[in-house]
Amino acid sequence: MFRLRRRALEIQLKTPAQIERMRAAGLVVAAALDVTRAAVAPGMSTAELDTVAERAIRDAGAVPSFKGYFDFPASICTSVNEQVVHTIPGPAVLRDGDVISIDCGAIVDGWHGDAAVTVPVGRLDPRVRRMAEVAEAAMWAGIAAAARGVRSGTGRLSDISYAVQSEVRRLGPRPRYGIVTGYGGHGIGTEMHQDPHLLNHGRPGRGPALVPGLVLAIEPMLTLGRPKTAELADGWTVVTVDGSVAVHVEHTFALLEDGAWVLTARDGGRDRLGGLVSGRAGTDG
Numbered sequence: 001m002f003r004l005r006r007r008a009l010e011i012q013l014k015t016p017a018q019i020e021r022m023r024a025a026g027l028v029v030a031a032a033l034d035v036t037r038a039a040v041a042p043g044m045s046t047a048e049l050d051t052v053a054e055r056a057i058r059d060a061g062a063v064p065s066f067k068g069y070f071d072f073p074a075s076i077c078t079s080v081n082e083q084v085v086h087t088i089p090g091p092a093v094l095r096d097g098d099v100i101s102i103d104c105g106a107i108v109d110g111w112h113g114d115a116a117v118t119v120p121v122g123r124l125d126p127r128v129r130r131m132a133e134v135a136e137a138a139m140w141a142g143i144a145a146a147a148r149g150v151r152s153g154t155g156r157l158s159d160i161s162y163a164v165q166s167e168v169r170r171l172g173p174r175p176r177y178g179i180v181t182g183y184g185g186h187g188i189g190t191e192m193h194q195d196p197h198l199l200n201h202g203r204p205g206r207g208p209a210l211v212p213g214l215v216l217a218i219e220p221m222l223t224l225g226r227p228k229t230a231e232l233a234d235g236w237t238v239v240t241v242d243g244s245v246a247v248h249v250e251h252t253f254a255l256l257e258d259g260a261w262v263l264t265a266r267d268g269g270r271d272r273l274g275g276l277v278s279g280r281a282g283t284d285g
């Protein structure tokens with residue numbers, strides 16, 4: 001969904017009041033993902049999961065941000081096994097041993113939230129289960145790096161990318177996981193996709209400064225094989241070229257003067273970030 005091109009970045013910094021409004025969208029996404037995750041089971045179709053998610057979003061008074069985005073026909077992306085991201089839900093049913101990544105976005109009063117979870121279907125290969133844990137840990141390492149960077153006043157965007165990659169390499173096995181490079185995270189606010197693009201790999205100390213008011217979606221994608229991906233003829237589904245299994249997790253987080261606030265995590269990130277979470281995350285209980 002993101003084209004890389006040379007041009008001046010347009011970064012929308014948010015005020016604390018605007019970040020509070022984005023928290024509302026983030027909580028809708030968290031709740032929708034919770035009920036959708038709970039509905040995952042062998043025999044369930046991905047279209048049925050989409051219905052569950054859309055109902056949760058609309059019942060909360062929000063709007064699914066994916067539906068109609070460049071004519072995307074559903075409220076979630078449901079990427080199974082070798083599918084990496086952007087898969088359109090459909091009649092295919094989940095089978096025991098599958099893994100599904102569910103990506104969800106919602107809009108509240110014009111402000112977006114965006115998050116994804118990877119969920120096992122029945123008895124999942126322990127190697128894939130471990131890869132999902134590593135992706136999750138790498139995402140939190142990236143958010144922690146951002147929180148440290150905003151506190152020090154010297155952080156740069158690629159410090160997050162470097163932290164993600166480093167955590168994947170630290171925790172991952174040999175042979176290494178593939179880190180998907182063709183897709184990544186992004187700024188988010190009054191649109192789902194804003195500047196800057198956030199890579200899941202690379203050297204630290206580059207790119208825009210990590211400043212209060214920056215709100216980002218961070219989304220590592222890992223594969224059990226090679227990182228190369230291709231887009232299917234439907235114009236959406238991204239798959240691994242070698243057919244290896246992929247996982248994808250995502251959170252939307254805001255940077256404040258005193259740390260990070262994970263807007264799509266119910267606890268604001270307190271459990272995983274500890275003292276790096278912003279005090280503002282305590283304002284919503």
Ligand code: MG
Nearest residue numbers: 103104114115
């Ligand atoms: Mg997403």
Ligand code: MG
Nearest residue numbers: 114217219250
């Ligand atoms: Mg995203």
